[in-house]
Amino acid sequence: MATITDIATIAEVSISTVSRVLNYDPSLSVTEETKRKIFEAAEKLNYTKYKNKQKQRELPVDVPKKHNKSIGIVQWRMDDEELEDIYYMSIRLGVEKRAAELGCDLLKISNLDESVIQSVDGLLAIGKFTEERVKKLHELHPNLCVIGSNFPLDDYDSVNTDFTQATELALSHLMGLGHQKIAFIGAEESQNMYGYRRYKTPTVNTYVDMMQHYQLFDEDYFIVKENSRLDVQTGEELTEQALALWQDRLPTAILAANDAFAIGVIHTLTAHGIKIPEDISVMGINDISVSRYVSPPLSSVQAFTEEMGETGLELLYNRIENPGIARRIFLSTQLVIRQSTAKPKEG
Structure with missing residues (x-):
């Protein structure tokens, strides 16, 4: 490390x-x-995937080794916005790494200028764009891959993380330690998401489903802000609200919607003199690179963000060379246990 x-x-x-x-x-x-x-x-x-690599990763067998493809990148989180939650920065770096290996030229596109978009061989969109924006991008270019959107698949490729699995891994870890009073603190940018249920993210819905299944769901421990960013500051604010609500009825563990939120949770708990994990365990989702450096180091579920970027670039490269049916790829996740989670305190 x-x-x-x-x-x-x-x-x-x-x-x-x-x-x-x-x-x-x-x-x-x-x-x-x-x-x-x-x-x-x-x-x-x-980015450990490349540290000990003995040879350059080969292209899929059905992709001819023709280089110098021009790829336009459209980002949902631009410039300083990336710093609020570096999940999307990590995806972008994965794209850039794989593009360099394949000999692709990248062009960042901030405005949807039709002439600029049509000058590239394909479009790669990173983030939770609205349905209208995704449709517009596809209208402007037939070769499109979207990374991180949960809108229904149209005739374009997409890559995402299996956040249902990630949430199951996180809750199973906490329950395995003996926690039953597990709170959830999170937010949703609902207008940029698709679904017929009130809550749109797999993380939120899986938490509700699992906790209800095990008869552990408590409405007071379910703190979700709709149409809000998932950043450190919002995590701090919601944790303050939660502590005011809970008073002396604290949960023994908190699952945060992502690692940025978990860092905000840790800030607020620490400010109130609540020890982690002695008093409350804290768990995140995504395992962004900074999670191992916070105090205490954060237990999380790793989303393979760099690989999301790589896979998206490869799908788009494939589509440019061999147009065909649209593909939707979900990458698995992995539990990462650090010092922010432990068995609940007796009594």
Whole structure:
């Protein structure tokens, strides 16, 4: 595992600055560019898939090795927005890594200029775009792959993480430790999501389904803000609201909707003198690179974000060379246990 010292060396900043940035310290005053250098260094250093690779990954057998494809990238989270939750930064870095291996030229597209879009061989859209935006992108270019959207598959390719599995792994881990009073703190950007149920994310719905199945669901422990970002600040605010609601009736564990939210949960619990994991265990989802550096290191479920970027680039490359039926790919997840979870305190 890359150390904070390794990150500081690459980003050319102090170890203290790296630690405070990775912990989303709100009292730290540094430029957005410095934050970006630190987050990108952390991501690249922990991109372990490539560390010991003996040879370049081969293309799928049905893809001719024709290089110099031009790929337009449309990002849902742009520039400084990436720093609020580096999940999408990690996907982008995976795209860039695989594009370099395949000899593809990348062009970032901020405005949907028809002439610019039609000048590239394919479009790669990263993030939770609205249904209208996805349809517009597909109208502008037939070769489209969307990474991270949950809208129904039309005649374009898509890649996502199996967040139903991720939530099951997280809850099973907590229940296996003996937790029954498991709260959920999260948010949904509902307008950018598809579904017929009130809540749209697999994470939220799987939490409700599993807790109800085991007769453990408690409405007071279910804290979800609709039409809101999943960032550290919102996690802090919702945890403050939750503590005011719970008073002395605290849960023994909290599952956060993602790691950024979990960091916000940790900030607020710590500010109230609540020890983690002695008093309350905290669990995240995504396992972004900073999760191992927060205090305490965060237990999470790894979403293979870099591989999402790689897979999306490969799907698009394939479509450019061999147009065919649209493909939807879900990548599996993996439980990562660190120091933020433990058995519930007796009594």
